[in-house]
């Protein structure tokens with residue numbers, strides 16, 4: 001194996017040297033990276049092999065390494081594929097080098113084993129279950145099926161449980177999948193829980209609804225998918241005239257506006273996490289979900305509270321807490337909320353019911369940028385391909401919206417109704433996949449890199465070293481046009497720091513933990529694998545090379561960078 005350059009930083013370095021020297025060494029690497037083998041320090045990866053002679057870096061193809069056009073120079077001895085066991089190959093199954101991650105909400109259209117497998121094969125990185133809908137038993141079944149798929153087929157699909165939150169919503173529509181409200185029709189919204197439901201009637205889950213609303217208020221269903229004007233209150237019933245026709249879905253949320261402003265008093269009074277949510281959270285912890293997404297977060301306090309609760313309830317559990325940004329309060333306290341969370345979701349559905357629609361795109365951009373700066377994964381959600389609930393092809397505007405989220409370099413895109421109850425869940429996922437790949441490739445071909453300042457996020461000196469290593473590695477990777485970065489990380493932190501830099505090449509992240517592997521699967525550009533590390537780094541490198549070669553994801557002659565958070569090291573080399 002050829003060691004072209006090694007650059008090592010470790011906490012044992014004198015502090016004045018280690019960080020100040022890093023940029024200089026990086027420059028040295030890029031002066032003559034190929035023909036200037038040198039070693040700054042050599043105990044990180046004690047390797048010795050012949051240099052392969054040359055390398056022609058090119059950009060990866062859109063569907064990853066399978067068809068990449070790197071000129072390979074397979075002169076060194078072949079790697080022993082037997083070094084990777086069958087079990088490891090199986091455990092680390094299907095991969096794609098798509099950088100943007102995809103989340104599918106699982107619902108009646110996708111809850112069966114074949115349908116879930118089709119989504120996993122189609123590129124689902126995270127399965128979302130929404131506790132607004134269905135029973136815990138139903139969700140348990142879905143979560144266990146996803147786990148089974150991971151175990152049996154080698155996927156690393158993470159599970160995200162979304163809490164219902166204290167929102168006002170309609171009840172089920174008496175078993176009907178949807179109902180159409182037409183212009184001028186009179187509908188009854190009632191707290192009486194009618195069963196069976198009379199025609200043009202919807203139950204409302206909040207007892208104070210009839211007292212709260214006033215005649216003349218505007219009632220928005222699902223953030224404005226249909227609008228009504230309140231015309232009369234009769235006991236538990238509120239009579240409304242439809243002013244904007246639309247489709248009503250079971251348990252759609254309700255907001256009411258008075259004189260052009262959202263009526264928010266009720267939201268301010270209620271706890272973000274309701275008593276039902278706490279029971280759902282206990283359920284999620286017991287089922288070992290990877291993420292809990294908290295609806296209607298108003299401040300960092302609730303996130304900190306939930307994190308302490310999880311830590312007390314399940315010491316050592318690694319459940320990421322995702323803040324859903326969908327209210328005016330969340331937008332006001334954005335930075336403190338994101339800092340406290342393990343990630344954020346731009347929940348455009350409810351956000352669009354709380355602020356004027358034309359402000360949603362600017363909020364999205366702001367949240368995506370801030371999350372990246374603070375090194376928190378960010379999800380763009382809702383109505384990405386809404387028309388595909390009913391039709392097999394998206395609108396041009398939807399494709400443009402997806403493209404924009406990919407161009408903003410959000411970590412993940414989320415399907416809601418498209419995958420939960422739409423007629424074309426697989427097609428919708430395939431549109432997300434192909435649009436993401438196309439825009440990512442275009443971005444690389446154009447060598448576009450946004451000038452986004454990445455502030456220091458480290459909380460200790462050791463973390464700062466990791467951060468500097470990752471920043472430098474991404475820069476070296478782009479400057480040299482390397483084919484991949486390999487990162488060996490126990491906690492996943494270094495992989496995540498590298499993902500924040502959004503380098504051009506794929507990042508293969510190796511971790512010892514299946515939980516960390518699934519969590520990394522939410523983050524931009526990371527292709528996570530589980531591997532039992534040995535102390536012998538050369539053997540780790542060889543095994544990972546073999547693993548990826550056997551899957552056609554790298555080949556001899558590829559120029560790669562390897563990072564390790566155990567040794568805080570960085571190395572540039574050719575794959576033998």
Ligand SMILES: Nc1ncnc2c1ncn2[C@@H]1O[C@H](COP(=O)(O)OP(=O)(O)OP(=O)(O)O)[C@@H](O)[C@H]1O
Nearest residue numbers: 105106107108130133134249250251416417420421
């Ligand atoms: N587990 C489920 N069981 C039945 N229907 C579901 C389920 N999950 C989702 N759906 C259907 O898919 C639609 C879209 O799903 P989604 O998760 O976006 O719900 P939502 O009601 O809009 O809530 P949120 O505001 O939290 O996104 C829902 O309105 C519902 O009709």
Ligand SMILES: CC(=O)C(=O)O
Nearest residue numbers: 347348349350381382
């Ligand atoms: C996903 C979600 O909850 C929203 O967009 O409102």
